[in-house]
Amino acid sequence: MSLLMTIVSLMYLISAACYVIGLHMMRTPKTARNGNRVSAVGMIIAVIMTFLIALHQNEATMTGSLILVVGLVLGLGYGTIRARTVEMTDMPQLVSLFNAVGGGAAAAIGTFDYLSMAAGSHLHFAFSFPVALDLVIGGITFSGSLIATGKLAGKISGKPITFPGAKLLNAVVVIVILVSVVLTIGFAANSWWLILTLCASLVFGILMTIPIGGADMPVVVSLLNAFTGLAVSMAGFVIDNQALIIAGALVGAAGTILTLQMAAAMNRSVMNIIAGGFGTGDSNSAAADDIPVNVKETTADDVGVQLAYANNVMIVPGYGLAAAQAQHEVAELAKLLTDHDINVNYAIHPVAGRMPGHMNVLLAEVNVPYDQMKQLEEANSMFENTDVSLVIGANDVTNPAARRKGTAITGMPILDVDKSKSVVVIKRSMSTGYAGIQNELFSDDKTHMLFSDAKKGIQEIIASTKEYLDE
Template sequence: MTTFIAVLYIISFALFIYGLMGLTGPRTAVRGNWIAAVGMGIAVIATLLTPGMGNGLLIALGVGIGVAVGVPSARKVKMTAMPQMVALFNGVGGGAVALIAWVEFRTTEGYAHEPAYVAIASLFAAIVGSVSFWGSNIAFGKLQELISGRPITLGKLQQPVNALVLIAAIVFAVVIATGGDAELLMIGLLVAAGVLGVVVVLPIGGADMPVVISLLNALTGLSAAAMGLALDNTALIVAGMIVGASGSILTNLMAKAMNRSIPAIVAGGFGGGTAVASSGSGEVRPVRSTSASDTAIQMAYANKVVVVPGYGMAVAQAQHVVREMAKLLEAKGITVAYAIHPVAGRMPGHMNVLLAEADVPYEQLKEMDEINSEFAQTDVALVIGANDVTNPAAETDPGSPIYGMPILKVNHSRSVIVLKRSMSSGFAGIDNELFYDAKTSMLFGDAKSSVGEIVEELKAL
């Protein structure tokens, strides 16, 4: 049986890795998810076959409750709310690890007679899992707008408080590892780590939230791997390390895409509220408005149109009508491409998933580094709800909080049309200088309705 279980684990790990490889491209992403899911199913079966695993009825009950809650939630959630769900599900994983560490503490009487590595790994998992659980819940609250997206800080006391609760959690861990077996010590550790997760994420603004979600996901993976080491569970070790490593790489890539360091984000991000579109002196700056009819005419006589999707497109669920518009333009011999910024939307790959849902050809999706060189040859750049990722202030204004962040250089196009509901700012809470460019026209209204009107005008041409 031991050999058979080991073989099942090896098969599951191979499927994990093969499935992860599938996530590197849109065409293979769905298949990759299914392959990895099968791998996890095999790992679960292998774990349940381990002698002395526990009460089968309770395990079945837990699986049933998880399925009853998870499947309907995942099926019903809108794409615009997917980042919140990712944050919530990730937090549940971290919380589960923290609870397992607590159970391990209780069943071993404070890790008495356990090797030192078991206590250290379990305590590490407890701290990181608790931080991930509570931090992910704060991220969920910000994304769901249950909590203000603006940074909520303690001012100059923020960093000292962060350091204090971190030290408290470490002190509890050290006391436990050196022989303390009072349950209040473990409860104190979990509470201190939970407070740390809250106070670290609250000061981070909405603009940095995609990076935070990715970072917390990586932390959950690391905590699971540590707990697997303590429990001698190969599945937890391998799966946790895969999640931790891939999440860390993704977090680093996203931070680079925003020209920000991870420590700077954790220390307190920028923005997250609504600002009035005005000049520095408080004087309202003029913008040029346009209509669906003029937009349709302008695009109909273009050679190349680049669509720049953002969170506004996701909110309006406009991806299908955007695809319809693109088909009409292509039928007229016009080249259409989509410019994708790494942090557009509220989670990595948000725009890619939405456009794939509308059957946009994958070869038309162009990443920032690839498309930026093409804007100079673009007749019309149609910006649909993207804000900070198109703001030229990132290149021209050293005093801007987003200065240095790589952007989509839509201002290099011959003409720019921006679809927005209003002149409100993006997650960074600052004006977008693109709106006041002489080449820019604003088409105000709901993105789906506005694009629908453009479609009707194109059909009439």
């Protein structure tokens, strides 16, 4: 090993250590930001080292260098602009987009190196195997993530898209992938097999993602994040670069853990989610208009009284809150109450929002203090002493039916909202949540429904609460 290569290898190792330390520092909000910076420093080190190798080898053509610079400038610019301007509610689709581009870049590396082999030349298993995996995983991630991005952004229908013969088509595509992978790996270099593998993988990515409903997208994004990591790792094997192998493996592990945790919080298996079609029995429209007799309606004025005379208030936010962009109003209401010495906390279910931990980001954006955000277990220990629980845009995660056997959500971890002294649910109608069943919390004796858009409803509550607090 030359001196330069020794230095470069050691520096790659340091950059890999930076990623691990950076992720480790993301455990607490205090150190998280610096953790991300440590990780960024590792990235800068890796890029500088790569340029050192490139300069040393000095094989680059003018055109190659030009393409590199133009690609870097355009890509860095576009990425930065998107990241700076994205709304926090749109975070899931941006993460999904970054999965797509990462997977796509990894697949491009595999394609490049395989096509560089002279046609008909003998392939080493240690080269062709990671190339094939890189193409399959990277290809699936690229097209699948783009579909997920479209669904999350509402550009593609969030409803599960299924069609007759979809299962058969899936099976055919999987067989094509397997055959073309074997041909890519096992025989002399032939670019057609490679192209077939890539195309079949891209098609499979689309087929895999379209039947999955919008509310399952967080799990899919998380899974595709793991895929991207693995694809990058495989690209590392292809070009024999350990920075890629290590970083890719870390991300693969991260994505896998999150996927499993999310699936557990929805009480479903990852396979069940990927199989798709969940929530197709669309009962929303049918059930929306009939309000069962035992459901009690309330007015913003009454809610204002309740809140003004409460000691402990728990806000239970769900995706409906984000969809209505009502975070600011919620924070304003909470501030009004805390200013009058009323305790306010937020009970946040792991799958609230559109990706794991999304609700926390939305609340942090409107300056909700970190220590008011209670996770499932802590929140559940607090409901007994809660005077008023304010459920805004959350549904299935509050349904006590999960504790009984034989319902669609049986066994799902829920927030024990029904244990608080009184409950106010702000909701536009009686429509069911994603699971498609009636929420028994809504017909509970202690529950009052305020039928309203989240934003408008909370504005009215703020106004009436102010009156009773003598403002």
